[in-house]
Amino acid sequence: MRLKHLLVAFYLWTIVSSLLPASSNGLKRITLKKRVLxxxxxxxxxxxxxxxxxxxxxxxxxxxxxxxxxxxxxxxxYGEIGIGSPxxxxxxxxxxxxxxxxxxxxxxxxxxxxxxxPRYKSSKSSTYTSIGESCEINYGSxxxxxxxxxxxxxxxxxxxxxxVFIEATKExxxxxxxxxxxxxxxxxxxxxxxxxxxxxxxxxxxxxxxDDEVFSFWLNRDxxxxxxxxxxxxxxxxxxxxxKHTYVPITQKGYWQFELGDxxxxxxxxxxxxxxCAAIVDSGTSLLAGPTTIVTEINHAIGGEGVxxxxxxxVVSQYGNLIWDLLxxxxxxxxxxxxxxxxxxxxxxxxxxxxxxVVDKENREESIAANPATCEVCEMLVIWVxxxxxxxxxxxKVLNYINELCESLPSPAGESVIDCNSISSMPNITxxxxxxxxxxxxDQYILKTGEGxxxxxxxxxxxFDMPPxxxxxxxxxxxxxxxxxxxxxxxxxxxxxxxAA
Numbered sequence: 001m002r003l004k005h006l007l008v009a010f011y012l013w014t015i016v017s018s019l020l021p022a023s024s025n026g027l028k029r030i031t032l033k034k035r036v037l038x039x040x041x042x043x044x045x046x047x048x049x050x051x052x053x054x055x056x057x058x059x060x061x062x063x064x065x066x067x068x069x070x071x072x073x074x075x076x077x078y079g080e081i082g083i084g085s086p087x088x089x090x091x092x093x094x095x096x097x098x099x100x101x102x103x104x105x106x107x108x109x110x111x112x113x114x115x116x117x118p119r120y121k122s123s124k125s126s127t128y129t130s131i132g133e134s135c136e137i138n139y140g141s142x143x144x145x146x147x148x149x150x151x152x153x154x155x156x157x158x159x160x161x162x163x164v165f166i167e168a169t170k171e172x173x174x175x176x177x178x179x180x181x182x183x184x185x186x187x188x189x190x191x192x193x194x195x196x197x198x199x200x201x202x203x204x205x206x207x208x209x210x211d212d213e214v215f216s217f218w219l220n221r222d223x224x225x226x227x228x229x230x231x232x233x234x235x236x237x238x239x240x241x242x243x244k245h246t247y248v249p250i251t252q253k254g255y256w257q258f259e260l261g262d263x264x265x266x267x268x269x270x271x272x273x274x275x276x277c278a279a280i281v282d283s284g285t286s287l288l289a290g291p292t293t294i295v296t297e298i299n300h301a302i303g304g305e306g307v308x309x310x311x312x313x314x315v316v317s318q319y320g321n322l323i324w325d326l327l328x329x330x331x332x333x334x335x336x337x338x339x340x341x342x343x344x345x346x347x348x349x350x351x352x353x354x355x356x357x358v359v360d361k362e363n364r365e366e367s368i369a370a371n372p373a374t375c376e377v378c379e380m381l382v383i384w385v386x387x388x389x390x391x392x393x394x395x396x397k398v399l400n401y402i403n404e405l406c407e408s409l410p411s412p413a414g415e416s417v418i419d420c421n422s423i424s425s426m427p428n429i430t431x432x433x434x435x436x437x438x439x440x441x442x443d444q445y446i447l448k449t450g451e452g453x454x455x456x457x458x459x460x461x462x463x464f465d466m467p468p469x470x471x472x473x474x475x476x477x478x479x480x481x482x483x484x485x486x487x488x489x490x491x492x493x494x495x496x497x498x499x500a501a
Contacts, residue, residue, distance in 0.1 A: 034228025
């Protein structure tokens, strides 16, 4: 009889366990919502994104805390958190490209944007602690002012106690009027946190709210799916991926930055990252962003159309033959533009405005161009011609190809429009990470907006030139993370990628 009771008890335990919430197995889950991108919001994201990454490492006075904020109009994925006791709910972007938590404050009186979103009311929370230190958040075309406060934060079904966050009291841009989110929850490192505030994730680890110092993203790219994706704190859900993850070490704390290898278009290497390029994986960016030099080549290969660059064609016309001759004669690529008098340098070593390798970056000095635009175009042409020399093309054929690349330079907003009917004939694009290929098919890197005759197809590759010393930089956003399940391993300082399920 006793054995029978034990069997019945075990059976009931099994049933109950299957009905328990997901976090009962040690994983804390946040379901993500997804919205559809449109062409205007993609265009609007360009300028502010550059400001975020450029300014985040600028020196600042001890009395001033500034965190550049990218324009999140082009972010697709949102989740819900609660702040205070009882919890006040906010929709936030879980952003691996920043490190602070901020939401609108009830003390935001004079900004229209605040009236379109829920506002945190400290008087309604029994666990609120006043800090009051002011701060400012800068982004491309405006700023957010606010102050620090402390309260409990509900993430999934766990409570992070005494979390320092920013109450935004001024939102000076229409960005936040139009946005679908209320605030940002940063998942980057404390090194880029305003006021050195401890990030939410750090406190989750410190307060033993997770079993493992790991969080992972699964982004559902099915446009018809009800669930947009899921963040798992404290581990990995094996249902979210196929095969095994490839892990690479973090090369610089702040963003989740690692070394990217060669980039292959179809079956042809671009050659520019063979020795390694800096890259970050950023859940707050929808597209794949990289230096104009290589993005132009990719968009040309997939039929992207941008603004015709007269400057580019003029340099090809005047200096194309000379660039070819100097490279064939054995002149080092990083000396060609100086010998042509198009770039002037501050020292003996050359610093490219295009793609710079991780290996060489530490030893190079900044270039000063007499005509920055002409110098930049020359640098791009050198890379393009060098790539074609590897293919053993004739001078005439190569220069004609370079002219075509000039026509494929992205528009000023960085995006390129694609013929929706040609998607099936486009090449795969492959990124090399940890010496392993990670391939994106056309269906994965082309974003389609609208329906029927109003449909527009946009290249998932956006030109983004990050100047030294932070750049050049590749940003692998949701286009990449949707194809590859991504693990952020805080304990071992590494990121991992596996095919998404």
